[in-house]
Amino acid sequence: MKQKITNSYIIKDITPKYYKLKKLLLENIQNNVYPPNSRLPSEEELMRKYNITxxxxxxxxxxxxxxxxxYTIQGKGRFVLPKKQVLEQTNKPFQINNNRIVFIMVSILDEFYGPILKGVMDVLQPEGYNxxxxxxxxxxxxxxxxxxKYLKEPISGLIFIPSFSENNYKHLFQLQNRGVTIILIDNRIKGYNFNFVGSDNINGTKDAISYLIKLGHKQIVFLGRLDHxxxxxxxxxxxxGYKQALLENKIYLNPNLILRDEPQDxxxxxxxxxxxxxxxxxxxxxxxxxxxxxxxDVLGAYQALKEKNIKVPNDVSIVTFDDxxxxxxxxxxxxxxxxxxxxxGYYSAKLLLKKIDSKMNKKNRYNDKPEEIILKTKLIIRKSVKKIN
Incomplete structure (x- = not known):
């Protein structure tokens, strides 16, 4: 997987193998390597030729x-549709409004999302987008x-902060098939391969746990939104990131220190x-x-400690994600x-405009690779951690 690392963020080529194969087959069809009504190679032939599953x-x-x-003929294989029909499918004009961008946020007033919104606005507004x-x-x-709602209305781009990773977001595929550019922020969706911008959660957490370990801590609790x-x-x-930090420091991973939601929660x-x-x-x-x-959710944890008269950092140290x-x-x-x-927010909007510009050229409809921009985090050291022997 190729990475481009700059001072502030990492861009990864996250094009999945199936998408690369799809693009290759499309190019071969359009270049008449597989002419109309010809049979495509069998699964076994494709597996051997491209070393894929x-x-x-x-x-x-x-x-x-x-x-x-x-199209498929049962018992005979897969065949290329007549060229006229293929062109009708692959060269459909995009049903988009070039000036309308939608940003679906989890919370407009939340402290974390405010700067994201400002970054998006600073990029899009000077370009004349609504x-x-x-x-x-x-x-x-x-x-x-x-x-x-937006499936029924003309939009050119969607920036979306999804609340869940494992829910069905089939509407995103439908929007993408209409030519709408999609950027996910902060939370990936399992099984979906869209453009994504977020923080380096793994290395940010590794830095925090490594800092605790350096100060003598080995029994470190992990508290997060881990629903069953x-x-x-x-x-x-x-x-x-928590697990990797413990492993790299040869510290036993105690499952009892990973706090998960119970059904009653x-x-x-x-x-x-x-x-x-x-x-x-x-x-x-x-x-x-x-x-x-x-x-x-550091405040809930702190309150529970305080009620038990457990003092921070004299009795227990605390590090939290998100400053x-x-x-x-x-x-x-x-x-x-x-x-x-x-x-x-800034790079989400920049990536959105880049992808929209690419789609203006119809030839790039199937050549557009999803990209991932991961921004580095920084550990801010204050007074909630104590060195122990």
């Missing part, structure tokens, strides 16, 4: 069938309603309240620990991993 081939073929480029900002409130039903059914990709990445709609409940439940087990890393304003002015200023929200 059957699953990769099935996905590429399924998309070409769905897009009306090839930016429409809507709030999903982090609810899947709201997200699907909004996405369905639905997980947030940023939290999963932070958990991976769902009744608490506020995430800070859930964090408070999880830490209270953990403290009742009398498991030894010296530090807590909170991937989210909100409260971290600096807290009663014990909190050491935190700082994200660059402004540039997440």
């Amino acid at each position: 059957r699953g990769t081939i099935d996905r590429a073929i399924h998309e070409l069938i769905r897009e009306g480029v090839i 930016l429409e900002i809507v709030n999903s409130e982090g609810k899947y039903m709201n997200e699907t309603k909004l996405l369905s 059914n639905i997980n947030n990709s940023s939290t999963i990445e932070r958990l991976e 769902k009744k608490y709609k506020n995430f800070e309240e859930r964090a408070y409940i999880k830490v209270k439940r953990f403290l009742s087990k009398n498991i030894k620990f010296t530090a807590i890393f909170t991937a989210n 909100s304003k409260i971290c600096k002015y807290f009663e014990v200023p909190l050491t935190a991993v700082k994200q660059d929200g402004y540039h997440i």
Whole structure:
């Protein structure tokens, strides 16, 4: 996987293998390597020629069938549609409005998302785009309603902060097939390959855990939004960073120190309240620990410690991900991993415009590779961590 590393962010070519195969087959069809009504190579032939799996081939073929480029004859194979029909499918004009961009946010007023919005606006407004900002409130039903709405209206681009990683967002595929450029921010969606911009959650967490380890901590609790059914990709990445830091320092990964949601926790709609409940439940087990890393929701964790008269940092150290304003002015200023929200928004908008410009050339409709921009984080050291022997 190729990476381009700059001072501020990393660009990765995340083009999946199935998409590369699909693009190759399309080019061969358009260049008459596979003429109309000719039979495509069998799965076995494609597997041998390109050293890919059957699953990769099935996905590429399924998309070409769905897009009306090839067809199947049971027992005989896959065949190329007549050229006229292929051109009708591949050269459809984009049903877009070149000046309208939609930004679906989780929360417009949240401190983390404000700088992201400013970054987006600073790029799009000087270019003359009409930016429409809507709030999903982090609810899947709201997200699907909004996405369905924009399927019926002309837009040229969508910047979307999804609330869930494992839900079905089929409307995104439908929007993409209409020629709408899609950029995901902060949270990936499992099984989907769209352009993405976010923070380096893995290395940001590794830096935080390594800092704790350097100061003598080995029993480090991980607290995050880890639901048994639905997980947030940023939290999963932070958990991976936690695991990697322990492994690299040859510290035993104690599963009892990873705090997950229990089924009964769902009744608490506020995430800070859930964090408070999880830490209270953990403290009742009398498991030894010296530090807590909170991937989210540090206030709930701090309150649970305070009620048990556990002092930070004298008794327990705390590091949190995301350096909100409260971290600096807290009663014990909190050491935190700082994200660059402004540039997440800025580069999201820049990438969006780049992709829109590329799509203006119809020849690039199937050649446009999804890109991923990952911004580096910074560990801000304050007074919530104590060195231990």
